[in-house]
Amino acid sequence: MNSRLIVCRDCALLNRIAHLPRGGSARCPRCGALLARGVFDSIDRTLAFSLAGLSLFLVANAFPFLAMRMQGLITETTLLTSVWALYEQKRLLVAGLVLLTAVAAPLLYLLLLIYVLAPLRFGLHAPGVIPCFRLLRRVQAWSMVEVFMIGVLVALVKLADMAQIVPGIALWAFALLIPVMAAATSSLDSELVWDRIGRPA
Ligand SMILES: [Zn+2]
DSSP states (O other): OOEEEEEOTTTOOEEEEEOOOTTOEEEOTTTOOEEEEOOTTHHHHHHHHHHHHHHHHHHHHHSOSEEEEETTEEEEEOHHHHHHHHHHTTOHHHHHHHIIIIIIHHHHHHHHHHHHHHHHHTTOOOTTHHHHHHHHHHHHHHOOHHHHHHHHHHHHHHHTTTSEEEEOHHHHHHHHHHHHHHHHHHHOOHHHHHHHHOOOO
């Protein structure tokens, strides 16, 4: 039987717990805090949220993010043209950060989730699944769509006095992407995936 060690976040007691059944949970014997939860249908759910996330991501990148109307002139921007505009203004660091945290990392995260989980759903292993799953945990830390969204909202409030802002379909898709990606992350049971793909030594 597979077991793992988990430190209680509340009282720091080290616990050894066995693999949790679907819907089951483990609590700290000393303080009663929740240690881990066996997510119900984790692989199916995470896969569904990842596919939904990827569709939203494609819409968020293919359509105009917002349009600005100023003195009869309409300017439309997409996510990638805004990165390009930053690059042309020699704001290389900001352009790189936006490209990494709002485009590259979320896309790679969703693709890796689908690459690892879709074959697993049918009892198969994708080639290189272990390094891919490790990479997935690293990429997750760089995916910050919500931070980007807050930045956009702050900019919108500031620009509202100067120009008429028309939110584009990509903005709505991007806003929806935030809860969908959070749902994919929270339904992912890493321990279950490691058990299925074989934990490296
Ligand atoms: Zn405890």
